[in-house]
Amino acid sequence: MGKLFFFFDCDEFLVDIEEAFKKFVFNRFGFQITESIQDIEKIENELGISREKAIFCWSEFNKSEHIREKEPNPFLYNFILNLSTSGYEEIHIVTSRPEDECGEATEYWKAKFFGDSIKTIQFCNTYSKNQKLKKRKKSEAIGELVTQDDFIVFGDDTHRHVIDVAETFPNNSLVCLLTKSWNKNRELPNHKNLSRVQNEEEFVLSIKMFMQCIQM
Numbered sequence: 113m114g115k116l117f118f119f120f121d122c123d124e125f126l127v128d129i130e131e132a133f134k135k136f137v138f139n140r141f142g143f144q145i146t147e148s149i150q151d152i153e154k155i156e157n158e159l160g161i162s163r164e165k166a167i168f169c170w171s172e173f174n175k176s177e178h179i180r181e182k183e184p185n186p187f188l189y190n191f192i193l194n195l196s197t198s199g200y201e202e203i204h205i206v207t208s209r210p211e212d213e214c215g216e217a218t219e220y221w222k223a224k225f226f227g228d229s230i231k232t233i234q235f236c237n238t239y240s241k242n243q244k245l246k247k248r249k250k251s252e253a254i255g256e257l258v259t260q261d262d263f264i265v266f267g268d269d270t271h272r273h274v275i276d277v278a279e280t281f282p283n284n285s286l287v288c289l290l291t292k293s294w295n296k297n298r299e300l301p302n303h304k305n306l307s308r309v310q311n312e313e314e315f316v317l318s319i320k321m322f323m324q325c326i327q328m
Contacts, residue, residue, distance in 0.1 A: 114261030114284070115202055116326070118195065118319075119254055119277075121268040122207035122218070122233075125290060126188055132178045137169050148294035167239055174214035184225050187312040196229035204257065205233045206250045206266075210240035232257075249273075251280035263326050265319055267309075271298040278306035286322040288315050 123129050134145045147158045155166045173179075183189075192203060209218060215235060222230055234253040237245040250266075250273045258264060264285040266277045269292045278287040278301075285305045289295060290312070300306055309315040 114259060114263055116263045116323070117202040117204065117254075117258055117265070118192075119204050119206045119234075119250075119264065119266045120188070120192075121250075121270070121273070122205050122209065124269045124292060125185070125267060126205065127182050127184045127221075129178060129182055132182060133170075133173050136173050136176060136178065140172060141169060143169070148292075167241060170239060171210075171213055171241065174210065174217070179214050179217040180220050180224070182221070185312060187316070189225065191312075191316050192226065192229055202257075203230050205230055206236065206253050206268075207233065208236050208238035208250075208270075210237045210242065210245065211235035212237075212240060212242050212245055249276055251276045255280065263322075265322065267315055269295060271295050271300065274306060275301060278303045281305070284326075286318060288318055290315060 120126055130148070137143045137145055143159050143161075145155060145158065147155065155161070155169070156163055159166070195203060205222065207218070209215075218233055222233055234257075236248045236250055236253055238247060240247065250268070254264065254266065254277060262284065264277075264281050266274065266285065266287045267290060268274050268277075269290045271289055274287050274289045278285065281287075282303065282305060287303075287306045288309045289300060289307070291308055291310050300308060307318065309318060
């Protein structure tokens with residue numbers, strides 16, 4: 113029997129940064145963002161700025177203290193701490209954040225709040241301006257750590273990421289989309305391992321049921 117791996121998204125999943133980002137952009141650049149920050153095209157369209165400028169706003173935010181000091185979601189925080197003390201050591205963060213801009217700050221944040229409870233942070237560098245950095249799908253980052261015999265739990269707030277992971281690992285996996293304002297109208301394909309959860313409590317309940325099934 114394989115090992116059980118947990119993979120959690122960072123922004124707007126383990127830690128809520130949306131309001132902090134909007135406030136930072138207003139104070140720093142004078143831009144008022146009312147749309148969801150999860151779609152960078154919406155930021156471009158709403159503010160009438162280029163893709164490069166939108167990414168620059170993110171880059172500057174990544175250098176701020178918010179990345180280091182923002183407290184994690186309390187419910188998932190306590191769940192992860194309990195998981196780690198129960199002997200589940202394979203708990204990882206898989207994030208779109210660019211490693212060159214906020215890798216050190218994110219590692220600091222992990223160490224400050226989670227200690228050794230979370231084993232690694234996998235940076236996918238989705239919006240990095242650095243062409244030398246390897247950009248990965250989240251399924252690719254996960255695939256570098258697991259074998260075909262392992263069990264996978266993955267949670268994210270972005271529909272394309274959960275679809276990608278669910279289709280890459282169709283067996284022995286639980287993949288959940290955490291409902292947010294920016295994904296509530298997104299339809300998910302009918303995969304047996306893919307589901308939508310309305311809140312963190314429902315996500316944890318799904319995990320517990322999955323763990324019971326694989327232990328039978």
